[in-house]
Amino acid sequence: MARHLSRLLPLVRWQYLRLGLLLPALPFALWACNGHPLKEPLPNPQMETDFTILVSPEREVDILFMIDNSPSMDPKQTRLAQNFPSMIQVLQQIPDPSGGVSLPDVHIGVISSDMGSGSEPIGENCKRVLGDRGLLYGNDPSNPLASVNPNADPTLGGHPVANGCGLHEGQRWISDIANPNGTGRIKNYDGNIQDVFACLATAVGTKGCGYEHPLQSVRVALTADYPANPKDAPNQINPENIGFLRPKGYLAIVLITDEDDCSADPDDNVNDSMFLQAQNPLTETASLKCAARGHVCNGQPITGYEDPSIGFQPPNPLPAPNVGFTTAFANCAPKDQPNPGSPDHHYLPLIRVQDMIDSVNGVSAWVFDANGNPVFDANGNHVYMQKTAAKILVSGIIGWPPDTALSGVTVSDQYQIGIDTTSLPHPQETLWDYMPICRIPSIQATSDNNIYKAYGGLRLKKFLDAFQKTDPITGPVVNTFSLCNQDFKPAMQQIADAIVQVLKPGCVDFPLIDAGPAPAAGAQRGPVQPECQVTDKIACDTPGTPPNCLGSGYEEYSRPECIDPATGAPLNPAGAQNNTNLIPDTDAARPCWFLYYDTSAAGCPNSYRGQRITVLRRNGQTAPAGTLLAMKCLTCAKSTQDCPPLHQ
Numbered sequence: 236m237a238r239h240l241s242r243l244l245p246l247v248r249w250q251y252l253r254l255g256l257l258l259p260a261l262p263f264a265l266w267a268c269n270g271h272p273l274k275e276p277l278p279n280p281q282m283e284t285d286f287t288i289l290v291s292p293e294r295e296v297d298i299l300f301m302i303d304n305s306p307s308m309d310p311k312q313t314r315l316a317q318n319f320p321s322m323i324q325v326l327q328q329i330p331d332p333s334g335g336v337s338l339p340d341v342h343i344g345v346i347s348s349d350m351g352s353g354s355e356p357i358g359e360n361c362k363r364v365l366g367d368r369g370l371l372y373g374n375d376p377s378n379p380l381a382s383v384n385p386n387a388d389p390t391l392g393g394h395p396v397a398n399g400c401g402l403h404e405g406q407r408w409i410s411d412i413a414n415p416n417g418t419g420r421i422k423n424y425d426g427n428i429q430d431v432f433a434c435l436a437t438a439v440g441t442k443g444c445g446y447e448h449p450l451q452s453v454r455v456a457l458t459a460d461y462p463a464n465p466k467d468a469p470n471q472i473n474p475e476n477i478g479f480l481r482p483k484g485y486l487a488i489v490l491i492t493d494e495d496d497c498s499a500d501p502d503d504n505v506n507d508s509m510f511l512q513a514q515n516p517l518t519e520t521a522s523l524k525c526a527a528r529g530h531v532c533n534g535q536p537i538t539g540y541e542d543p544s545i546g547f548q549p550p551n552p553l554p555a556p557n558v559g560f561t562t563a564f565a566n567c568a569p570k571d572q573p574n575p576g577s578p579d580h581h582y583l584p585l586i587r588v589q590d591m592i593d594s595v596n597g598v599s600a601w602v603f604d605a606n607g608n609p610v611f612d613a614n615g616n617h618v619y620m621q622k623t624a625a626k627i628l629v630s631g632i633i634g635w636p637p638d639t640a641l642s643g644v645t646v647s648d649q650y651q652i653g654i655d656t657t658s659l660p661h662p663q664e665t666l667w668d669y670m671p672i673c674r675i676p677s678i679q680a681t682s683d684n685n686i687y688k689a690y691g692g693l694r695l696k697k698f699l700d701a702f703q704k705t706d707p708i709t710g711p712v713v714n715t716f717s718l719c720n721q722d723f724k725p726a727m728q729q730i731a732d733a734i735v736q737v738l739k740p741g742c743v744d745f746p747l748i749d750a751g752p753a754p755a756a757g758a759q760r761g762p763v764q765p766e767c768q769v770t771d772k773i774a775c776d777t778p779g780t781p782p783n784c785l786g787s788g789y790e791e792y793s794r795p796e797c798i799d800p801a802t803g804a805p806l807n808p809a810g811a812q813n814n815t816n817l818i819p820d821t822d823a824a825r826p827c828w829f830l831y832y833d834t835s836a837a838g839c840p841n842s843y844r845g846q847r848i849t850v851l852r853r854n855g856q857t858a859p860a861g862t863l864l865a866m867k868c869l870t871c872a873k874s875t876q877d878c879p880p881l882h883q
Contacts, residue, residue, distance in 0.1 A: 283867065283869060283870075284866075284867070285866070286744075286866050287625075287772075287863050287864065287865050288741055288863065289739070289864075290848075290862050291740060291860055291861065293485070294329070294339040294413070294484075295342075295412075295481050295483060295485065296339045296340070296342075296484055296485045297487070298489065299479075300343070300491065301453050301456075301490045302346070302439050302492075304441060304442070305348065305360070305444070305493075306682045307493055307680050307685055308493060309441045309681055310679075310681075310721075311491065311632075311687075311718065312436055312439070312491075313437065314722070315436050315723055316432070316433035318722075318726075318727045319436070321727045322730060323428060325732055326731050326734060326735065329734075330740060330838075331413070338420075340412035340484070341412070342408050343408060343409040343432060344407070344456075345432075345435040345436060346367065346381075346453070347366070347367045347372070347381065348449045348492060349367045349444045349447075350366045350367070350368065350444070350451050350455070350498070351363055351364045351444055351446075351448075352446045353501055353506060353510040354503050355510075355511065357511065360442055360444050360445055365501065366444050367443070368380070368473055369476070370473045370475060370476065371408050371473075372438060373402055373405075373406050374399030374400060374406055375405060379392060380393065382394070383396040383400045383402070383434070383438045384404070385397055385399060394438045394439070398425075400438060401425045401426045402423060403423050407479070408479050409428060409432060411424075411428055441680070441683075442682075445522075446499075446525060447494050449496050449695070450496045450498045450588065451498035451591070452498075454594040454595060454598075457476075457480060458594065482600045482601070482602050482619075483620065485626045485627075486622055486626060486627050487629075487730075487734055488595070489631065490632070491631070491633075492631075492632075492633055493633075493718055494522060494634065495526055495634065495690060495694050496588070496695050496698070498586045506580060507543075507581055509543070509584040510524075518546055518547065518666060519667045519668070520658075522668055523666075526691075527543065527669070528540075528543050528570070528583075528585055529570055529694055530567050530569060530693050532562045532568075533562060533567075536570070536582070540560075543582075544581050547559065547652060547667045557653050557654040558651060559667055560652040561649050561650065562649070562650050563648060564647070564648050564649055564650045564691055565648070566650065568693055569693045569696075570582075571583075592702075595629070598627075599619035600620055601617050602617075602618040625737070626737075628702070628737065629701075630699065630716070630726075630729075630730045631695055631699050632717070633695045633717075633718055634672050634695075634717075634718050635689075635692060635715055635718070635719075636717065637720055638717070643676075643677055644674070644721075645674045647671070647672055651670040652669060652670065653667070653668060653670050654666065654667060654668060655670060655671075660683070660684075672690060672719065673689050673718075675688075675719075675721060689719055699714055700715075702714065706744065712736075714730075714733070716729070740847075741839070741848050741849045741864075743847065743848055745843065745868065745870040746843040746844075747765040747830070748765070748766060748869040749763045749765070750764050750766035751764035751804075762804055762808065763830065765869070767796070768867040769796075769848075769866055770793055770865040771793075771858075771862065771864060772787075772863040772864070773791075774788060774789055791865075792826075794826055794827055795828075796828055796829065797815075797818055797824065797828060798818075798824065798827070800817060800824075801817070805830070806830075808829075808830045809832060811830065811831035820855055821853060821854065826853060828851070829849065829851060830846060831849075832846060832847065833847045848866070
């Protein structure tokens, strides 16, 4: 956040923005059965497990980076740019249809945290109402706002870069996709993808508004076409973003910010003019105004901030020199509920985090036809496809206590309001401030000479926790990374690895129980025979088209297990991949599913024994992109390392 003094500028009014919540996620389809019930588990450590796996990944991934562009951010932006190649290197290891590995079909976009400061300009860095309004940065000469076009006007929000960051003219995000003819890739930029992203990540600059709105910026960026009716196009927020989000692909959101979220409605009648309050005389920083209005500690409003309309009122006497309030950081949380006694905006002027979560979970994308034209319904409205929760991945590098001690980093476990005597410029160091969760004195921001700091992101953590995924074996997948760790490489690699894991086809993390018959006395067990019911779920666009397209967005078909015609037994997983020729292409037994082991780097090296399941289809066909298998199997308990057979 900007660590600067604010001063009022001439008032400018605007028609305020209201974002409607989108439809909740559609209910997941019921499982189908395929001929016989699951066998009753015997007294082994086993359970019946429902899960879904990809057999043909949808290789479209839209990655949205929200990069804080306030004055303190230049060393953090630089580290992001330097470590982005680590992310690309991981993404380049995703299996592709040729049997090798390659970068998926990516859109990579950058937005800033600048959404202005309510309905009126304030100070040097909050001059523009709505700021960058969630617009994707790009080389767009027709719209100078958030543009890196060489001729962009900085006074209108542009950030001129000599070569437009390598993007072709008119482009607002990086696009790098495989050529449908199988030769090479189609790119909308010159040079290499790492350099283009590094340029965009730093081109957002450090002159953005110090009242950061990262969550509001994200949801506005993703609801670019709101409202849906094209007749209302003049009221759209940022139609330039349309096309970044694709209907069937995955959406990955990455937040990079050193302050907590301060998203507030731009209408002063709704937020009680929180950005304008306590300005004269000025006694508190912008950081404190946002934090104290958006947090509770020990279940109560911040002590000394019971009436946010007049700013921080420190206790008298002070508990310690330059300390107005302190408690354990673990005792504090985002203020996300209205005042039970009086639901007024003094109590909660910020937008509820849950509203942001609901909006992102309900995000939809336009459907386009084979010629790239948008599809409309009979009433002239756009046809949309809503993202499922499984296709939304969210992570953040934010102000949060690190997991381990870091060399050269001073970390606090306290939530504290005090006077930060290290802050610049003068007299910033005399104001009441929300104190940082960590400092790195050896690093200074060139933009304002302040040392490297990060502030506890309680609102951001609530948002990130809502999108945390769980691995069936290892448990919760880390999606919150501490900005206190100045080395972003591990975070970038783990963020990329989370994308890789959802795109790897057919990997089965649960240990499957062998349900085959017990061998005769002294005989060896035969091939593993998993006990599963399998439903093939083939993605489709519109319910009823084709006729079997369900409201879930899939055609669903029960599939039997592939059987070796010579033995009448399932294919042996140890060699199943090489024995599919036992079932000819045109055999009526197809399509059928089979289990095999694949511990290769492009396979399932992290799954139990490298277990992989796929469907053997007729005439050499491959599954359409986005095809899933819904599985109901007998498995071992997660803690079991050795999966015993069902029949000993």
